[in-house]
Amino acid sequence: MDAMNILETKGLTKIYGGLKANTDIDFKLARGKVTALIGPNGAGKSTFVGMVSGRTAATRGRVFFEGEDISHLPAHSRIQLGLAYTFQITSVFRGLSVYENVELAAGRTLADRPSLLKAKVNSVLERVGISDRADQIAGDLSYGHQRILEIAMGLAQDPKLFILDEPTQGLAETEVDEFVALIRSLAGETTILLIEHNMKVVMATADFITVLDHGMVLAEGSPEEIHKNAAVQSAYLGTNVDA
Amino acid sequence: MTSFNKSNLLHFGVLAGLVILFFILPTYHVGVLSRVMVMAIYAMGFNLLFGYTGLLSLGHAMFFAAGMYGFGLAIKFGGFPVPAAFVVGVLSAALLALVVGLLALRTAGVAFMIVTLMFAQTAYLVVLYFGKYTRGDEGFILQQAERSLFGLDVTTETGRYFTAFTLFAVCFIALAKLVQTPFGKRLVAIRENEERARMLGYDAGRYKLYALVISGAVSGLAGVSYALLFGYVGATFSTVQYSIFPLLWVLLGGAGTTIGPFIGVLFMFYLIDISSGYTNAYMLIAGVVLVLLTVFAPKGIAGTLKARVFPWMP
Numbered sequence: 141m142d143a144m145n146i147l148e149t150k151g152l153t154k155i156y157g158g159l160k161a162n163t164d165i166d167f168k169l170a171r172g173k174v175t176a177l178i179g180p181n182g183a184g185k186s187t188f189v190g191m192v193s194g195r196t197a198a199t200r201g202r203v204f205f206e207g208e209d210i211s212h213l214p215a216h217s218r219i220q221l222g223l224a225y226t227f228q229i230t231s232v233f234r235g236l237s238v239y240e241n242v243e244l245a246a247g248r249t250l251a252d253r254p255s256l257l258k259a260k261v262n263s264v265l266e267r268v269g270i271s272d273r274a275d276q277i278a279g280d281l282s283y284g285h286q287r288i289l290e291i292a293m294g295l296a297q298d299p300k301l302f303i304l305d306e307p308t309q310g311l312a313e314t315e316v317d318e319f320v321a322l323i324r325s326l327a328g329e330t331t332i333l334l335i336e337h338n339m340k341v342v343m344a345t346a347d348f349i350t351v352l353d354h355g356m357v358l359a360e361g362s363p364e365e366i367h368k369n370a371a372v373q374s375a376y377l378g379t380n381v382d383a
Numbered sequence: 384m385t386s387f388n389k390s391n392l393l394h395f396g397v398l399a400g401l402v403i404l405f406f407i408l409p410t411y412h413v414g415v416l417s418r419v420m421v422m423a424i425y426a427m428g429f430n431l432l433f434g435y436t437g438l439l440s441l442g443h444a445m446f447f448a449a450g451m452y453g454f455g456l457a458i459k460f461g462g463f464p465v466p467a468a469f470v471v472g473v474l475s476a477a478l479l480a481l482v483v484g485l486l487a488l489r490t491a492g493v494a495f496m497i498v499t500l501m502f503a504q505t506a507y508l509v510v511l512y513f514g515k516y517t518r519g520d521e522g523f524i525l526q527q528a529e530r531s532l533f534g535l536d537v538t539t540e541t542g543r544y545f546t547a548f549t550l551f552a553v554c555f556i557a558l559a560k561l562v563q564t565p566f567g568k569r570l571v572a573i574r575e576n577e578e579r580a581r582m583l584g585y586d587a588g589r590y591k592l593y594a595l596v597i598s599g600a601v602s603g604l605a606g607v608s609y610a611l612l613f614g615y616v617g618a619t620f621s622t623v624q625y626s627i628f629p630l631l632w633v634l635l636g637g638a639g640t641t642i643g644p645f646i647g648v649l650f651m652f653y654l655i656d657i658s659s660g661y662t663n664a665y666m667l668i669a670g671v672v673l674v675l676l677t678v679f680a681p682k683g684i685a686g687t688l689k690a691r692v693f694p695w696m697p
Binding site: 217 | 568571575583587
């Protein structure tokens, strides 16, 4: 396999009952780049990253991470290989403090080195701009801050591949701008797979875009190419371009 | 003062208080405290699984009984010396917890409650079935001579109190330390949000199994202690009632706090003891107090203190 690609899927398929949520998805993710996965509602984006991260069992097909076949691994083992995942619906430890949340994320690898762990947690909180809220209980944070905390928990793991499932959903305009700046600052540091509805965010951050529609890959390419692609326009706008 | 120092102070303060109480309390209350400390070990074992890991078992009596019978039968029929029988008892409970865990942890929530309840019921029936050895509901007595621990007579008030105290202190401090380790914090993470914990790379299933085995072993240690100190082994201790008790104690005292289980046992014992001095309908009084506490202090006594007054409380 190509050393350029950190992640590849081959024939990845998910069938719920008789419904095909994903059909034979062959996907390659370039290392060190930001790739956006877009598509209309129900296109199968979350199902796809669910199968990549191991949350959802694939009906058939394979997932390769850094050349290794990880199709048989449970979710926690995939995370241990260097894959981080943020949930579409905010999922933090609501009863614990912000600091403890990030500590748990970083602690998987650093728990036996307390001083390193502390430095890591503080630097991550600093980076996403919530270090002044370290002692607050996560459940008491505003929705926007909980989203940011969730991203902090991903960063704290120093992931090789960071999967963000609709991270800007429900964020205020200014928070979206901060998020875009954060993603840009990560470019080159890690590989990002971004599921996103907000096209402004996609255009501002993505190096590559993959479009899913009806559980299949509709188009792939640079933002420029996708922008011009007639099939994508038709999928999004429902117009028949050929007519 | 840091919260770490404060919690150490609290823990050692409780232990120092228990030593002092021995010298100032009348005999009756010294006897009560011995029993309360043994049952508090049981409650602490339960608390690790319920309060910290978020798994509600309705069958912990089987672990208490496994310890009790493992110890009692090893002495009665195996002719084991007390220290060896002690180990046999604790290991029996740990092994039972491992087997039950491998099967029951495939379920979660209400199903886990029902499966553990059924396993405990089976354990109770097994005790009755082998009545020839266990003597069923009637139980059997361990004579004074069979209960000498390193030459110490645990049947005297002093010997019993300080043996109970030592066992309680070891479990109390060990569990308080355990929940502060990364392992303990991961159990709390699983309680708070299991899916998130898994998606941080933690093998939640494995952590839950470890928690159940430790919880079962500590509950078994309480069963061993009871048989050792009070000389009685009987099927009553494997009934469903003894699975519900630790739940009540922990809920009353404060789930997920280090001091809660002890407070819960102490409170419940004196609630029944004092109310029965006034009326035959003492269970009614106990019931009303329990309902009031659940309504007005749903986090239990220690839990409410922690939430309102002492946020540093462990």
